[in-house]
Amino acid sequence: DTAVSQTPKYLVTQMGNDKSIKCEQNLGHDTMYWYKQDSKKFLKIMFSYNNKELIINETVPNRFSPKSPDKAHLNLHINSLELGDSAVYFCASSSAQDYGYTFGSGTRLTVV
Amino acid sequence: GENVEQHPSTLSVQEGDSAVIKCTYSDSASNYFPWYKQELGKGPQLIIDIRSNVGEKKDQRIAVTLNKTAKHFSLHITETQPEDSAVYFCAVNTGGFKTIFGAGTRLFVKA
Numbered sequence: 001d002t003a004v005s006q007t008p009k010y011l012v013t014q015m016g017n018d019k020s021i022k023c024e025q026n027l028g029h030d031t032m033y034w035y036k037q038d039s040k041k042f043l044k045i046m047f048s049y050n051n052k053e054l055i056i057n058e059t060v061p062n063r064f065s066p067k068s069p070d071k072a073h074l075n076l077h078i079n080s081l082e083l084g085d086s087a088v089y090f091c092a093s094s095s096a097q098d099y100g101y102t103f104g105s106g107t108r109l110t111v112v
Numbered sequence: 113g114e115n116v117e118q119h120p121s122t123l124s125v126q127e128g129d130s131a132v133i134k135c136t137y138s139d140s141a142s143n144y145f146p147w148y149k150q151e152l153g154k155g156p157q158l159i160i161d162i163r164s165n166v167g168e169k170k171d172q173r174i175a176v177t178l179n180k181t182a183k184h185f186s187l188h189i190t191e192t193q194p195e196d197s198a199v200y201f202c203a204v205n206t207g208g209f210k211t212i213f214g215a216g217t218r219l220f221v222k223a
Contacts, residue, residue, distance in 0.1 A: 004155075031209060041199055043156070043213040055209040090155050100146045101211065103155030 003027050006091050006104035013081055014112055020077045021107045023091030029102070030095065031055075032074040034066060037088040037106070046089075049074055081111045114139040116204050118214030125192050126222050133217045135202035136184040144205040145178060145185050150216075151198045160187070192221045
């Protein structure tokens with residue numbers, strides 16, 4: 001049973017489109033995150049939610065809108081996709097802010 | 113804000129040798145230092161972590177050391193095996209809801 005599951009695994013779309021990525025964790029964790037990994041493998045935090053409340057918004061363009069309907073789910077909606085949005089997006093969760101993360105397997109987004 | 117530097121960016125070792133990856137950080141308030149391993153096509157996986165009140169921690173072939181005064185910590189892998197080949201990330205947390213990652217080290221273990 002997958003601990004942190006993301007869908008879809010791959011997403012290819014045209015510039016200007018709107019797309020969503022979904023994430024669910026069954027670990028009972030209170031905190032969930034979105035990270036972006038670029039082509040050089042650099043991992044950069046985008047958002048952090050604790051008990052459905054937005055805690056961190058790391059100067060991400062407002063075309064990116066996270067939503068947490070409950071503490072087990074954190075979705076990411078992206079409007080007006082741009083070429084520079086192409087990356088792998090990882091969802092993660094943790095039981096507290098200073099504990100290790102459990103990552104999902106990632107969503108590879110390609111904007112053409 | 114916190115800045116994490118990781119070296120080397122690439123490391124190639126012979127099977128059975130040891131591998132050492134080093135990280136430095138800037139914020140003296142940082143108190144949690146995890147290491148992650150990322151295999152091709154997968155998400156990063158936590159392999160070992162250390163907290164600021166501990167100087168060293170070992171788990172079978174991997175160990176982490178922390179020098180809080182110098183603000184650096186290291187990952188040591190002994191008796192490397194081909195399946196250790198992956199990208200390794202150090203990370204730092206200051207007790208808030210944000211973990212900052214190093215740029216990663218690509219480890220190649222040659223059989």
